[in-house]
Amino acid sequence: MTGLNPRPELRAAGAAARPQLWGVLNVTPDSFSDGGRFVDPEAALAQGRRLIAEGASVIDVGGESTRPGAEPVAPEVERERVLPVVAALAAEGIRVSIDTMNASTAAAAVEAGAAIVNDVSGGLADPAMLDTVAQLGTPYVLMHWRGPSETWHTVSDYTWAPQDVTNELLGRWHAALEAGVQPERLWVDPGLGFAKRAEHNWQLLAELGTLRSIGARVLLGASRKRFLGALLPDDAAVEERDLLTAVISALAAGHVDALRVHDVRSSARALDVWQSIAAGAAQTPVFGGSYTASPPAEAATRGDRPASDRITLTGLRAFAHHGVFDHERRDGQEFVIDVTAHLDLRGAAAYDELASTVHYGELAEQVVAAVETDPVDLIETVAERVAGVVLRHGAVWQTEVTVHKPQAPITVPFADVSVSIVRGRS
Template identity: 60%
Template sequence: MSCLIMGIVNVTPDSFSDGGRYLDADAAIAQGLLLLSQGADLLDVGGESTRPGSERVPVEVEQERVLPVIAALAAAGATVSVDTMNAATAGAAVAAGARIVNDVSGGLADPDMLPAVAATDADIALGHWRGHSSDMYARAEYGDVVREVSAELAGRVEAAAAAGIAPSRLILDPGIGFGKRGAQNWEVLRALPQLTGIGSRVLVGASRKRFLGDLLGGDAAVERRDLATAVTSALAAREGAWAVRVHDVVSTRDALLVEAAWRKGHA
């Protein structure tokens, strides 16, 4: 497989899919190790939910949640990403062993984020973002969603360069589900080749999100969205995604194996 799998470890009480399940550090570490054993290439550890309607948590609480988990997983040999919008947490996480900072706000939520990451040797994933989760859909107004998302991501690339972050350290995330309503997410996914053409690695995070639930009938339990997530992951890989961020590693790994065999003509 050429597309990497980023396994999600939510150390939160209120994430939409598995909130509270891994709030205890030992449980979160065990889940990360399980995802690694199932085939995850990277682990994304987050201590603040970004589900629609969620509220911010104090940075001290976020760090208490994620730093022990990051340190333990990095010590176990995992390539760890920290899912944070706080520059202070990003710096502390890198010191604890994280190799990637995954900022869904693209460095917009905290003006110190890009300089803080520039001072490290970590890579950074910059998400397309138009505002915090508490009212993200209020900004889901686009004339041409693909053109605007592409232009706004290109702007974040320029901001990263101005902060001293080399292009080789950048990962772009089109922000599926962030400030985008159902159909807009599908438009962005269909245009992935245009986004990969910007020149940076592209991370796709569609796992179990609402637009997949809507496709399946609205009331579908989040776990029932794993098959749709795996299919979306395989299609994203076909269109050039560098990595996919998922809750269920097993189904996505299977889907990516099929996609890779199909593309190459052999297993």
């Protein structure tokens, strides 16, 4: 199994050196976890500040409870609850995610300052959501969803939950792309607790690496879920699940890009432990022979990633119709692309497995296809598009892209003109 194995050489390639923590902020009167403590905007703002101080990088604001049996909330009521809080948090420079299934709420929240749309239905609850998110241009979290809670007892059968969930999320991922959502903006969430029995949740946690095959960043929300409560005495308060959540945060850290939690402090401390272990493991030689520790400055910039592991493709040639002049759009010209993908190749080398690296033949085809579609004015735009294609591969944490335009309409003799960019996972 690949999911919760703590050995770093078996870690799913491409996960962040330290996952982000998204602090949960429910502004509902019927939340299962906080009992409506933050319905008042001032109380919600104070809680958001507290979560940031404890280590959250994103505050995930929700105005509709998704607990089993919760009553649906009209979008206009949801907006009344969330918009003042979103605006207040954003005004203080806090990065906000809006947790909603309604396209109208997503659009209003982004206008109010939200930077991310987190949709537990993966675009299935509101047919307008995918088109709306494409127009908004924000990051978008697709969660695995099989319908509202009243239907879960009829749709919670799985052949093998990790693969079934991955396949269904991949379908939603393609739907989002077809709607115009940029691939580099997509996240996936396995939807622990949603139409899943306890054994399905544990299977998903044990095989988190399976989600990496989609090529999107992964958000995990295990915090205070009912399947964790089953490990505690019947009379245990819901807050007692925070310790169990923190354990999952540490064990899952190598396989996800963000963890959505109610108690940020405990998960932050758990990640401190995980990161310290990972740093120690990075100083241990995988193979026999001599070993030289990385200089402290270098180690500080790269987390537990090797500083120089990379795959490089140079001289990829594509024919496309990009340019600001009419004749460039009409006649087309050749573009030459160089790509460097930074990734951790230790697992691939140790176990001789393609799944831990990037198939460079497929990557080359994807880059050329990205260049040859949809004419644009600037090669800067082409370079950004190529970077998105490279970062779609879960193993890659940073890429350098150079787009050459050897036939550029320049009136003086020249050898080459090019644009180079460096992009990484946020």
